[in-house]
Amino acid sequence: MRIARHGAPGQERPVAAGPDGTWRDLSTVVDDVTPATLARVLALGTDELTALPAAPEPARVGAPVSRPGKVVCIGVNYRAHAAETSHDEPEEPVVFLKTAQTVVGPDDTVLIPRGSTKTDWEVELAVVIGREARYLDSPEAARACVAGYAISNDVSERELQLERGGTWDKGKNCETFNPLGPWLLSADEVTDPQALGLRLWVNGELRQDGSTAQMIFGVDHLVWYLSQVMVLEPGDVVNTGTPAGVALGRPDTPYLRAGDVVELEIDGLGRQRQTMGAA
Structure with a gap:
């Protein structure tokens, strides 16, 4: 469905x-x-x-779930992305949060924050939780807690995230920074969430082309792991990380500016298209 x-x-x-x-x-x-x-x-x-x-x-088209309780994000979860951003592969998932207010529709305008010169893109597989996940016994138990899957663009302002002190949350929670959708595909229709291609274009140029098979920590492990440190509730969204190809990892690639067009797709989950605007 x-x-x-x-x-x-x-x-x-x-x-x-x-x-x-x-x-x-x-x-x-x-x-x-x-x-x-x-x-x-x-x-x-x-x-x-x-x-x-x-x-x-x-x-x-709006986001497929209204008012999620929380958006939990996983950083540095693809090996090539870790390499391009000079990170060691993490021994445990890197976790940060986005507010539900960042969630917008898949084709809505994304606002470049005032003064920003380093707004970046990240195509990600989003996992929507369908039932409470609390201290799950094993990763194998996680699949029963997943309602379905969607496309997420984990938009990031890299100066705020990495150069201004504090946690990553500052660079991740600007308004409109989490387009979601166009639909939620129920979990029973996804045979293997670790076998999905992800792609992203900026102004028609392919920037990201990866597969969820390249994740360091797969979906089941992530849901299980998160259930050990927080309670996941129905409607919560888990952004599972991005493959290589972000502007941060390519010094010769410009960051986003007002008027740029970003398009994203994941196998079976549809397509997004956002035009960047000025806040």
Whole structure:
């Protein structure tokens, strides 16, 4: 099942598509796709879904989950990315947080912070949690806690992140810094989350071309690991890291400026397209 939210900001309608590919209006089932309603949406059977009216063509696509409780991010989780940014491969996952307010739709404008000269891109596989994960016994137990997968752009301001002291959070939490979507693909439709290609273009030039097979810590390990240090709840988003090809790792590559266009895709999860704007 594909789950999405279509409509203007603050007025999104919940929709879902089953095997026939037709987007169906879920408004008679749930008011919105939120942490509280996600389980109900995932429980829809094919017959129940196809009996719902078709949804109109959207003028805008929002993030597939409204108001996630938290966005947990994993840094330096691809070997080539670690090498290009002069990091040693971590012995344990590197964890930082983004606020839910950074989450916007997949094609919404991303705002370059005022004074920024080092705003960067990061295509990532996002894992959306479907049930509470607390002190899981093993990585094998993690898969049952995953609702599904989506594309995330973990936009980063590198000066704030790395040159201004403190934690990475400063460079990761500027407004609009987490486009998500265009849809959430339910976990049962992803045979192997460690076999997905990820790609990103800036102004039509391919910058990132990797595979989730290149992760240092896979999805199951990450969800298990996080459950040992925090409680993951339904609707929480886990950004699992980015492959090589970011501006930080390429001294001859310019960072993002207003007017630049960034496009992202992950196998089976659709495509994003953002135009950079000025804050």
